[in-house]
Amino acid sequence: MSDFLIRNARTVLTMDDDSRELTDVDIHVRDGVIAEIGRDLPAGPEVIEASGCVVTPGLVNTHHHLYQSLTRAVPGGQDALLFGWLQTLYPIWARFGPEEIYTSTLTGLAELALSGCTLTSDHLYLYPNGARLDDSIAAARDIGLRFHPTRGAMSIGESDGGLPPDSLVEKEAAILEDCIRVIDAFHDPSDGAMLRVGVAPCSPFSVSRELMRDAARLARDKGVMLHTHLAENDEDIAYSLEKFGCRPGQYAEDLGWTGDDVWHAHCVKLDTQEIDLFARTRTGVAHCPCSNCRLGSGIAPVRAMRDAGVRVGLGVDGSASNDTGNLVAEARQAMLLQRVSRGADAMSAREALWIATRGGAQVLGRDDCGQVAVGKRADLALWDVTGIDSAGSWDPAAMLLAGPMKVRHLLVEGRQIVRDGAILSIDLPKTVSAQNRLAHRLAN
Ligand SMILES: [Zn+2]
Numbered sequence: 001m002s003d004f005l006i007r008n009a010r011t012v013l014t015m016d017d018d019s020r021e022l023t024d025v026d027i028h029v030r031d032g033v034i035a036e037i038g039r040d041l042p043a044g045p046e047v048i049e050a051s052g053c054v055v056t057p058g059l060v061n062t063h064h065h066l067y068q069s070l071t072r073a074v075p076g077g078q079d080a081l082l083f084g085w086l087q088t089l090y091p092i093w094a095r096f097g098p099e100e101i102y103t104s105t106l107t108g109l110a111e112l113a114l115s116g117c118t119l120t121s122d123h124l125y126l127y128p129n130g131a132r133l134d135d136s137i138a139a140a141r142d143i144g145l146r147f148h149p150t151r152g153a154m155s156i157g158e159s160d161g162g163l164p165p166d167s168l169v170e171k172e173a174a175i176l177e178d179c180i181r182v183i184d185a186f187h188d189p190s191d192g193a194m195l196r197v198g199v200a201p202c203s204p205f206s207v208s209r210e211l212m213r214d215a216a217r218l219a220r221d222k223g224v225m226l227h228t229h230l231a232e233n234d235e236d237i238a239y240s241l242e243k244f245g246c247r248p249g250q251y252a253e254d255l256g257w258t259g260d261d262v263w264h265a266h267c268v269k270l271d272t273q274e275i276d277l278f279a280r281t282r283t284g285v286a287h288c289p290c291s292n293c294r295l296g297s298g299i300a301p302v303r304a305m306r307d308a309g310v311r312v313g314l315g316v317d318g319s320a321s322n323d324t325g326n327l328v329a330e331a332r333q334a335m336l337l338q339r340v341s342r343g344a345d346a347m348s349a350r351e352a353l354w355i356a357t358r359g360g361a362q363v364l365g366r367d368d369c370g371q372v373a374v375g376k377r378a379d380l381a382l383w384d385v386t387g388i389d390s391a392g393s394w395d396p397a398a399m400l401l402a403g404p405m406k407v408r409h410l411l412v413e414g415r416q417i418v419r420d421g422a423i424l425s426i427d428l429p430k431t432v433s434a435q436n437r438l439a440h441r442l443a444n
Contacts, residue, residue, distance in 0.1 A: 002415055003031075004046050004048060004378075005027070005047045006028075007041075007047050008050055010385065012037070013372070013397055022037065032192060033375060033414065034373060036374060037372070048416075053384055056353065056399075057361075058410065060118070060120070062313035062315045063286035063316070064120055064315060067104045069111070069325065074088065077089055077320065081296060082236075086164070093168065102139050105140070109140060112316070113145060114418060115407070118145060118146055118410065119360070119361070119364065119369055119412075120147060121148040121149070121286075121315075133149055133182045137149055137195065143423070143426050147196075149186075149198070150199065151175075152201065153172075153179075153207060153211070154168060154170070154201075156208065164206060169206075172210065175211065176211075176214060189223060192377055198226065198227050200215075201215050203230075204252075205236070217256070225262065225365060228264060231248040233266075234298075249270065249273065258278070258283045260281075260365070263284030263286055265315060266297065267305075270305070272304075285300075287302050288322075290317070290329070291318070291322050292337075299337050300337075302334065302338055302355075303347065311359065311362050313362070314359070328404075328406075330356070335347045353400060357370050358370040377414075379413065381409075389404045
């Protein structure tokens with residue numbers, strides 16, 4: 001098992017309960033766990049020099065559609081609003097199969113790892129041509145990131161008045177059956193789990209009320225988490241009022257979609273009552289600032305949510321609505337967006353980084369991750385602050401104001417995934433070339 005000494009870290013942003021910032025300390029990692037933090041610890045079998053580095057917990061990504069990394073910057077969708085954007089991309093996604101899911105997921109995970117992410121969820125809600133959740137899980141195992149895949153689904157196709165083509169929707173009974181299959185096959189509830197499965201109908205406008213309700217029952221029966229998109233933009237609110245006769249928060253509450261085992265993506269348009277509902281029920285939010293900007297959805301009321309006590313994490317969202325997958329850049333964007341709407345003191349660089357680490361871990365129900373503390377999992381990001389990005393900074397720990405956008409080293413469960421800016425666990429050039437070959441095939 002792993003045994004590392006991270007030696008002489010310039011600053012450690014622990015994100016622990018006291019938000020301690022430690023200087024010139026060593027971190028001893030053993031068997032996937034942080035064993036000791038202190039000065040002049042004895043060197044283990046392997047040493048990582050960290051003298052020019054800020055060490056943070058690995059960043060946690062709470063919302064993504066990794067498969068979309070194969071459809072970035074598609075011309076017809078570049079400037080479309082959400083629904084038009086979906087209609088441009090659905091026919092392309094309908095041509096995906098297992099190979100596309102595996103390669104796009106691996107590419108997306110590699111991009112996340114290089115930006116400091118150690119734990120990511122994924123929301124895969126279409127399964128054309130024999131594709132399965134298993135294909136994305138295989139990619140996560142190959143690269144070695146901690147993974148929370150969610151079994152997404154769509155059941156209302158065009159012929160039933162829905163948005164997606166009929167070829168991309170599934171029968172609701174089959175959806176629930178496959179949820180049970182993947183939970184039984186892959187979900188690991190134990191401390192330090194590398195893989196946990198969630199249940200995640202795509203959105204209230206792509207599945208029936210019955211499936212939303214049954215999915216919640218199934219998730220509770222199996223002890224797994226629930227995830228979907230909610231209150232993303234004005235069209236979304238209008239649809240909810242027209243079809244369901246209530247706002248999205250009410251719809252979620254009525255169907256069992258609130259609680260500390262639920263997290264919703266976006267929530268750009270939550271009103272005060274809905275924010276109170278989420279705080280009271282400890283329902284989580286995946287804030288996706290770049291995607292919200294990219295699709296013109298608006299600015300999520302993150303300051304108000306945090307002040308009310310809502311648990312908030314960050315998400316890069318799908319690679320086709322971002323179109324990048326850089327999680328530390330997302331943290332910077334989250335900080336900047338709150339300042340646009342509320343002023344320069346609305347969110348500090350340190351708070352945004354807290355949301356990106358500890359906040360995300362809380363949203364995903366991972367008390368064992370998200371902080372640099374003895375006994376927690378050794379998911380660590382080391383950021384080199386001796387380079388051009390930080391040059392001239394008076395406070396290198398305020399990384400999101402002036403700092404690197406890629407990690408120097410990354411450890412997951414005590415295993416080194418990135419060393420000196422290069423991914424160790426997969427052949428990255430080979431992955432990129434496979435990805436480009438598949439994208440070319442889809443485009444022609
Ligand atoms: Zn999404």
